[in-house]
Amino acid sequence: MSLTAWFELLASGLITGGIYALVALGLNLQYGLMRILNIAHGEFLVLGAYLTWWIHTSFGISPLWMLPVSFLLLLAIGMLVHRLCFRRLAATAPDLDAFEARGLMVSFGMMFVVQSAVSLTWGADLRGYDYLTQPVVVGPTQFAANMLLIFGLSLAFSLALIALLRYTLLGKGVRALMQSPVGAQLVGIDTRRLHPLMFGVGLGLSGIAGCLLSMTWTISPSMGAPYTVTALIVITLGGFGSMIGALAGGLLLGVVEALGMHFTSPSLKMLLSYGVFIGVLLWRPNGLFAR
Amino acid sequence: MKAARRDWLLLCLLAAAALALPLLASDFALSLAMTCLMYVALASSWALFCGSTRYLSLATSAFFGIGAYASALLVGELPWPLVIAAGATAAALVAVAMGAAVLHLRGTYFAMLTFGMTELIMHAVTYAEKSLSGTVGRVLMTVPENLTVYLTVLGIAVLAIAASILVRRSRFGLAMAGIGADEQRAQTLGVDTRRVKVAGFALTAAFAGAVGAAMAVRWTYIDPHSVFNSFIGFQTVLIALIGGAATLWGPLVAAIVFSLLSETLRLQLPQVYMLALGVLLIVCVLWLPNGLASLRLPGRR
Amino acid sequence: MTTAQATGSGSGSGAGDGLLLRVRGLTVRFGGLVAVDSLSVDLSAGELVGIIGPNGAGKTTFFNAISGVQPPSSGSLAIRGREMEGSPPHHFARCGVARTFQTPRVFGDMSVAANVEFGLQFAGRERAAPALLGDAASILALIGLRGRAAEPASAITPSQQRLLEIGMALATRPSLLLLDEVAAGLTENEVEGIARLIRRLRDELGLCIVWIEHAVATLLRHVERVIVLHQGRMLADGTPAAVVANAEVVEAYLGDEMDAAPEGGNIGMAPPSE
Numbered sequence: 098m099s100l101t102a103w104f105e106l107l108a109s110g111l112i113t114g115g116i117y118a119l120v121a122l123g124l125n126l127q128y129g130l131m132r133i134l135n136i137a138h139g140e141f142l143v144l145g146a147y148l149t150w151w152i153h154t155s156f157g158i159s160p161l162w163m164l165p166v167s168f169l170l171l172l173a174i175g176m177l178v179h180r181l182c183f184r185r186l187a188a189t190a191p192d193l194d195a196f197e198a199r200g201l202m203v204s205f206g207m208m209f210v211v212q213s214a215v216s217l218t219w220g221a222d223l224r225g226y227d228y229l230t231q232p233v234v235v236g237p238t239q240f241a242a243n244m245l246l247i248f249g250l251s252l253a254f255s256l257a258l259i260a261l262l263r264y265t266l267l268g269k270g271v272r273a274l275m276q277s278p279v280g281a282q283l284v285g286i287d288t289r290r291l292h293p294l295m296f297g298v299g300l301g302l303s304g305i306a307g308c309l310l311s312m313t314w315t316i317s318p319s320m321g322a323p324y325t326v327t328a329l330i331v332i333t334l335g336g337f338g339s340m341i342g343a344l345a346g347g348l349l350l351g352v353v354e355a356l357g358m359h360f361t362s363p364s365l366k367m368l369l370s371y372g373v374f375i376g377v378l379l380w381r382p383n384g385l386f387a388r
Numbered sequence: 389m390k391a392a393r394r395d396w397l398l399l400c401l402l403a404a405a406a407l408a409l410p411l412l413a414s415d416f417a418l419s420l421a422m423t424c425l426m427y428v429a430l431a432s433s434w435a436l437f438c439g440s441t442r443y444l445s446l447a448t449s450a451f452f453g454i455g456a457y458a459s460a461l462l463v464g465e466l467p468w469p470l471v472i473a474a475g476a477t478a479a480a481l482v483a484v485a486m487g488a489a490v491l492h493l494r495g496t497y498f499a500m501l502t503f504g505m506t507e508l509i510m511h512a513v514t515y516a517e518k519s520l521s522g523t524v525g526r527v528l529m530t531v532p533e534n535l536t537v538y539l540t541v542l543g544i545a546v547l548a549i550a551a552s553i554l555v556r557r558s559r560f561g562l563a564m565a566g567i568g569a570d571e572q573r574a575q576t577l578g579v580d581t582r583r584v585k586v587a588g589f590a591l592t593a594a595f596a597g598a599v600g601a602a603m604a605v606r607w608t609y610i611d612p613h614s615v616f617n618s619f620i621g622f623q624t625v626l627i628a629l630i631g632g633a634a635t636l637w638g639p640l641v642a643a644i645v646f647s648l649l650s651e652t653l654r655l656q657l658p659q660v661y662m663l664a665l666g667v668l669l670i671v672c673v674l675w676l677p678n679g680l681a682s683l684r685l686p687g688r689r
Numbered sequence: 690m691t692t693a694q695a696t697g698s699g700s701g702s703g704a705g706d707g708l709l710l711r712v713r714g715l716t717v718r719f720g721g722l723v724a725v726d727s728l729s730v731d732l733s734a735g736e737l738v739g740i741i742g743p744n745g746a747g748k749t750t751f752f753n754a755i756s757g758v759q760p761p762s763s764g765s766l767a768i769r770g771r772e773m774e775g776s777p778p779h780h781f782a783r784c785g786v787a788r789t790f791q792t793p794r795v796f797g798d799m800s801v802a803a804n805v806e807f808g809l810q811f812a813g814r815e816r817a818a819p820a821l822l823g824d825a826a827s828i829l830a831l832i833g834l835r836g837r838a839a840e841p842a843s844a845i846t847p848s849q850q851r852l853l854e855i856g857m858a859l860a861t862r863p864s865l866l867l868l869d870e871v872a873a874g875l876t877e878n879e880v881e882g883i884a885r886l887i888r889r890l891r892d893e894l895g896l897c898i899v900w901i902e903h904a905v906a907t908l909l910r911h912v913e914r915v916i917v918l919h920q921g922r923m924l925a926d927g928t929p930a931a932v933v934a935n936a937e938v939v940e941a942y943l944g945d946e947m948d949a950a951p952e953g954g955n956i957g958m959a960p961p962s963e
Contacts (some may be wrong), residue, residue, distance in 0.1 A: 136498050184676050198444055198498040199673050202629065205446070206669030209622060213663035233567070319439060326504040367511040371504070486794055557808050566807060570798040575778035576756060576788055578812025582777075 101237040106355050108235075109226050112244050115251030116306050120324050121331035121343040122258055123302035129275050129338035130295050132197050137204045138328060139199050139321030140211035140302045141171055145307025146316045147215055150224050151388055153311075160228055164250070171304030176375020178207070183296070209323075216318040220342055225315035243312045254305055258298075260299030262340060271295060323367065330374040395553045395636065402545050402640075410535055421430035422538050422606075426599050429545040431628040431639035433595035436552050437588035439633030440564040443495050447486065447502035449621035450509045451479040451593040455600025456615040457513060457526075463605060464530035472540060472601045479597025480590040482509070488584040503618075510616035517612070525611030532605060538603045548595050552636050555591075564588055580623075595622075619662065626669045632679030642679075701830065701892040708733050708769070709785075709865050709897050710755060715764035716759035717750050717921075721873065724750040726921035727764070734864060737891055738899045738910040739929075742918035745939075748901045749791060751918065752867050756788045757781035768865075782812035787863035791870050792848035801834055804842050804853055808860025810877055816862040825860070848875050855886070868900045872907055878906075884911040890904065909933070917941075 120142060127133045147168065151161040182203050183269055190196035229243040263266035272293060273281040282288060306324075310316065335342025350370060357369035409421055430448060438445050455475030462471045489502045495511055531537075555561040563584045566574030576583050604610055623646075629641030654661045672679070707786075710732040719860040723746040732738065740748050756765060757778035757828035766774045768784045785892060787808075796804050805825045811823075822828055829835045832852045837845055840852060851871055872880045890896045890910075902908035909915065909929040917924040917938050925935045932938055 134500055136500060163414060174625060182670060182674060187447060189674075189677075194442070194495055195677075197494075198442065198499070199677060201444065201496050201499050202625070202673045203670050205622065205625070206666040206673070208663050209619075209666035210670070213659045213666065217659045217663070247640075322503075326507055329500055347423065365515060371508045374504075531963055562807065562810055565799070566796065569798060570794050572758065572778070573790075573794045573796070574807075574811075576758065577781040577808045577857065578779050578814075580777070580779045 099302075100174065104236065104309055105238050106359055107120060107352055108240065108248075109244075110352035110355030111348055112351070113161070113246045114348035115248050115255070116310060117327055117331055117351055117383075118255050118326075118347025119251050119302050119306040119309075121328040121335070121347045122255055123299035123306075124328045125332045125335075125338065125343045125378045126258075126271075126295055126302075127202065128139075128298040128332070131183070131292055132193065133200045133203045133204070133296065135207075135299070135366075136201060136325055137321075137375040138303055139213055140208050140215070141174070141303040141321075142307035142310070142315065142324050143318060143321040144174075144211060145171060145304030146311040147219050147224070147307075147318075148304075150226055150309045151219065151306040153171060153228070154226055160308060160312050164305055167304035167308045168301040172294075172297035172301040176293040178300075179293040183294075201291035212318055212321065216229060217359035219318075221318055223315045223317045224310070228312045230313075241313065247309045247312060251306065251309055254302065255347075259340050259344065266296060267291075273301035309337060328369060330370055332375060392557060393422065399546065399549050399553070399636075403542070406542050410538060415534075417538055418442075418534070420540060420647060420651055421542050422603075423561065423651075425541045425545040426603055427623065427627055427643040428640050428687070429548045429595055429599050431631065431643050432513075432545070432552055433549040433592045434624050434648060435631075435633045435639045436548075436555060437564065437592040437626045438443070439628065439635075440561065440568045441588060442568040443585065443589075444499040444620075445502045445589065445592065446499055446621055446625065447505050448596050448624045449616055449618050450502075450506040450618050451483065451596035451615035452600035452603075453506075453510065453513070453612070454479045455602075456480055456604035456610055457596030457603040458597070459604040460526040461529055463528055463532075465600055466541070468532050468536065471628070472544075472598050476594040479600070480594040483590040484595030485585055487589040490568075491585045491589065492582065506616060506621065507617060510612050513616070514595065514612045519589060523610050523615075527609050529605075532610070536567075537549055537602055537605055541599065544595065544598050544602060545578040545612040549636075549640065550594075551591070551595075556636060560587070571642025582585075623665065623671075626665055626672070629669070630672050630676070630679055635679065638679050692860065693810075696847055711765075712755065713765045713769045715751070715754060715766060716762050717747070717754055717759060717760040724756060725761075725919050728918075728921070728923055730916065730923065730926065732865065734897050735891055735895050735915060736897045736899075737858065737912045738897070738914045739912035739918060740899060740901045740916045740918060741903075741908060742924070745917055745920070746918040747917055747921040749869055750790060752869055752899075752901065755865075756786050756867060779812070782861050783815055784865075785864035787812075787815065787858035787861045787864075788867035789854040789863070789869055791873075793854045795843065795850050795853050796806040799842060800839050801842055801845065802829065802838040805829055805856045806862050807908050809859050812861035813908075816864060821893055822859055822862050824873065828856050830891075831859070833882070845882050848879055849853065851875065852883075854920075855883075859890075861906075864896060866896050866898045866899065870901055870903060872902055872904055874950050880907055887911070891921060 117209075120138065124135060124138050127135050127138075137349055145167040148167055149160050152158050153160050183200060185198050186196055186203065187355055199265060230241050232239040233242045235245070258266075262272055269287045270281065274286055274288060274291060275283075276303055278288070290304055307316075327350065331346040332343050333346075334350065335344070335346030350373070353373055354366055358366050361369070389400045398446045406421065406425065410418060413421070429450070434445065436450060437443070446559060453503075453678065455478065458475040459471055462474055466474065486505055492497055493501065514524075517526075555564075560594075563579045564575065566577070566579055567581050571581055581659070602614065610677065627642045627646055630646075631640070632638030650661060694739065703822065708731060710730075713729045715725055715728040728747075728907065738835060739750070742748055743855065750759060754761045757773070760788065762773050764774070765772060768781070768786065773781060773784070783941070796943065799807075802825050805828050809828075820827070821831060825838075826835070829838055829941060832855055834845075834849060834852055842850065846854065848940075855868070855871065872882055874884070884887055885901070887898050892897055898906060900912060912929065914927070915929050915932040915934075916926045917932055918940050924941060925932050925938045927935070
């Protein structure tokens with residue numbers, strides 16, 4: 098296979114990987130910080146995608162504007178959901194295992210709520226739109242402009258989150274909480290404000306991913322679940338709680354999928370990801386990058 | 389033991405009532421009863437394992453679908469009881485494989501994985517169908533008549549409850565309860581938790597597979613998307629949780645109430661129905677984590 | 690008045706079946722932290738052993754390793770000659786190792802009697818049943834919770850839960866009983882009660898009992914052999930008197946404890962009988 102072909106393959110893998118990384122980072126933030134395993138994560142991605150499509154096709158507003166809008170909207174929804182549901186759970190669950198289990202069930206219910214809401218509002222058909230599809234020359238080959246945009250933006254947002262966590266006071270507070278909930282609270286870090294905010298940020302990331310997605314791929318109400326599962330695979334590969342791991346894992350998985358699809362068959366995509374996943378789980382149950 | 393005798397008596401009464409139904413009721417009522425019995429079987433067998441060990445399986449749809457496909461492949465080739473047995477066995481085998489790989493993980497991670505497994509199996513079946521048979525779905529040709537199917541589902545439901553009654557009072561049930569209460573403690577007291585968990589998971593899968601095999605013949609055409617529909621698993625979990633996953637009769641009562649309330653809504657406005665159920669699950673987990681059964685028995689946690 | 694009087698050191702010349710547990714070079718590592726460092730020890734039937742050491746000395750980790758809860762990073766571990774490293778906890782239970790935990794882990798929703806019954810149904814099933822541990826009723830009588838048999842385990846007091854934990858462990862009909870800080874939070878009388886129970890178990894059943902305790906003074910009164918752990922390594926292994934006199938031990942650990950002890954210098958002598 099020619100070098101150009103390899104380049105194209107790897108690049109397309111990285112592009113999808115960027116989306117995976119974004120979704121995985123959001124899920125990781127929610128689980129690492131709050132032990133909430135949000136099985137509905139993918140559905141919020143769908144929400145972001147549909148909102149972008151709708152606003153764009155109805156009002157002609159550029160999807161780029163929808164990036165901050167989706168983020169903020171889903172941030173707000175996330176904070177609301179956290180206040181309504183998870184706060185109560187945290188107060189009433191007898192132990193951590195029960196809290197995680199109930200959190201999972203709540204998000205399971207949310208999955209159906211969001212999916213049905215999207216379906217009711219916008220119908221169950223496949224939707225899509227064209228945006229920035231003109232080809233751009235990159236090295237020996239060319240890509241659609243929107244693909245490059247997606248890659249650039251998803252990488253930018255991922256790195257921004259990682260930087261936020263590493264260098265800002267807020268981020269340090271979050272990381273402190275993740276490492277030692279009690280210790281962090283003792284020094285005055287306020288979980289009551291931080292948890293809903295970070296939950297919202299997680300959903301916001303999902304929304305951005307959905308918005309980016311919609312620029313080039315067709316969307317449907319039921320496409321959320323595979324992304325949730327992929328995100329789970331990514332955070333397992335990258336190690337729970339590790340943000341860099343989620344980014345690296347997402348990109349890696351994208352590339353593995355692209356290679357797999359090319360050399361075997363596109364329909365085997367999910368099976369391959371799973372194969373990788375189960376393999377990793379059996380070999381290193383705590384993830385590839387876990388210390 | 390008084391309680392055991394009461395349980396068996398109740399089961400016999402209910403079974404008798406269900407047996408009499410075909411003689412008295414319309415076709416529509418029979419169809420409703422069949423769906424109801426399906427969920428009785430699914431929810432009770434789910435609760436059998438998941439209620440006591442607190443390992444929440446979201447893989448019911450996967451096992452249901454496996455049973456359905458077993459049925460699609462074998463109906464007409466094998467006598468009906470064997471078709472059902474094949475569905476149950478196939479599902480149980482997959483559960484053993486799945487369980488051996490993931491049951492050593494913590495409860496919630498296990499749940500996520502079982503959810504993912506459903507997706508995986510659906511994709512695997514879709515791929516296999518496309519490459520091996522060149523088809524998307526399957527048509528079921530020689531199907532048994534409605535009454536046979538009804539009696540089969542009834543039989544499976546009765547078996548599921550009977551299994552629950554027996555297991556609860558057995559050593560196996562005690563082991564599962566110990567796992568649910570404190571798994572490591574149970575291990576230090578001599579329970580081979582891995583084996584118990586795999587066995588329990590396989591048992592719950594077998595029932596789901598049997599139900600799937602039986603119900604598949606009601607749709608003359610099946611395809612991966614319809615039989616591996618995660619909504620089936622969702623409803624099972626919802627019913628079991630609302631009824632009280634750790635109780636014997638809770639899931640049955642919830643299944644009956646559910647089927648009666650939801651029939652029209654489900655057919656006319658499926659999206660609204662799904663949305664309402666989602667909200668219901670959330671409300672239930674937040675305010676009634678031990679199900680409705682916790683309301684009837686004051687003083688118990 | 691006691692019948693079996695095992696000598697203080699570990700060569701198992703007391704009553705019972707001889708060598709129960711042989712540990713050689715046991716090491717447990719968590720990432721960079723070495724919790725147990727190349728520990729070697731022999732335990733025989735009928736011994737009453739205490740383990741002391743400051744926090745982080747590796748005491749509970751040691752228990753975890755010899756009960757199968759924590760697989761060792763290296764070293765060998767044999768129970769009655771059978772190699773056990775890497776075996777799951779239920780194997781250990783079936784080979785006669787029973788333990789309690791620092792905070793009582795009982796099955797809260799089950800009744801006290803059911804909690805005891807549990808061990809009898811599993812590990813206890815395959816082991817020889819002495820009359821004292823014949824059934825749930827006799828075990829409950831032994832630990833003094835017969836009156837509470839029908840109550841849910843979550844409803845009894847913490848010190849009763851401690852006793853229940855011992856009862857649950859006994860239900861597996863062990864040869865080796867590991868007690869992790871059973872005296873914590875108990876009154877003087879309650880501790881005496883437990884000490885009497887332990888003596889009885891050793892005298893009538895030939896159990897080897899290993900007892901981790903922070904309240905050093907209390908422990909030294911009731912055991913016949915003391916192992917001192919410090920930073921995962923064994924610092925001393927001998928009679929209470931010998932250990933107390935050991936300069937290294939005193940320097941590392943006992944100094945403060947000794948000053949705080951109510952009876953000053955009498956701690957080292959284990960009373961010959963109750």
